[in-house]
Amino acid sequence: MLTDQELLRYSRQILLAQVDIDGQLRLKNSRVLIVGLGGLGSPVALYLAAAGVGELHLADFDTVDVTNLQRQVLHDTASVGLSKVDSALARLTAINPEITLQAHRSALDEDSLAEAVKVVDLVLDCSDNFATREAVNAACVAQGKPLVSGAAIRLEGQLSVFDPRRPESPCYHCLYGHGSEAELTCSEAGVLGPLVGLVGSLQALEALKLLAGFGEPLVGRLLLIDAFGSRFRELRVKRDPGCSVCGEHHD
Numbered sequence: 001m002l003t004d005q006e007l008l009r010y011s012r013q014i015l016l017a018q019v020d021i022d023g024q025l026r027l028k029n030s031r032v033l034i035v036g037l038g039g040l041g042s043p044v045a046l047y048l049a050a051a052g053v054g055e056l057h058l059a060d061f062d063t064v065d066v067t068n069l070q071r072q073v074l075h076d077t078a079s080v081g082l083s084k085v086d087s088a089l090a091r092l093t094a095i096n097p098e099i100t101l102q103a104h105r106s107a108l109d110e111d112s113l114a115e116a117v118k119v120v121d122l123v124l125d126c127s128d129n130f131a132t133r134e135a136v137n138a139a140c141v142a143q144g145k146p147l148v149s150g151a152a153i154r155l156e157g158q159l160s161v162f163d164p165r166r167p168e169s170p171c172y173h174c175l176y177g178h179g180s181e182a183e184l185t186c187s188e189a190g191v192l193g194p195l196v197g198l199v200g201s202l203q204a205l206e207a208l209k210l211l212a213g214f215g216e217p218l219v220g221r222l223l224l225i226d227a228f229g230s231r232f233r234e235l236r237v238k239r240d241p242g243c244s245v246c247g248e249h250h251d
């Protein structure tokens, strides 16, 4: 059940017919893993905490650096030098003491990643490198967990949802398996804060829809954001039957 405090705190979203009390209860009973507490993970963690997602599992092995602050709005100047997880714990608790937070402060290897994915309902990939994205995707496919994936670099953003519970859904590897510019990181190529904020906010929105159980998720579709021209485009993406991660003939 929801307490009076919770009914008040979440009243503006409970007002939506698509959310209502039942949707809010589903959010309260949800566990989510956020991989990466940087530019994408900042709005994701802030919005999911504020919305009352019951348990947030936070994974990042990095510390806050002054060059992060231009875009990683979860952290502040006083947090420079702290672990990003500890900085996030303080900020998220201040925003919403009603939720539970779990910390993963060290880098996740294959076993710990599988364990971390197993205990949650949904994963948000907010990392900044191809190897992590591939590992997170493989764990989500193996455990049948939906994955909300976002990326932003320079003035370009991308977003998609991969849901192995749906037979028609591609996985991250179907789409990006042959490598891409995802190899470049923001620290090398540059990026604008509001663009990662936009992509992260859209990831949070997709996660809330999936968890509360309403709307049309971005499954089988890749959203491309061109910040230079202020244009959004959408590509259809199909499952690759020969995919080495989600295909029929994988081990």
Ligand SMILES: [Zn+2]
Residues within 6 Å of the ligand: 170, 171, 172, 173, 174, 175, 240, 243, 244, 245, 246, 247
């Ligand atoms: Zn695949």
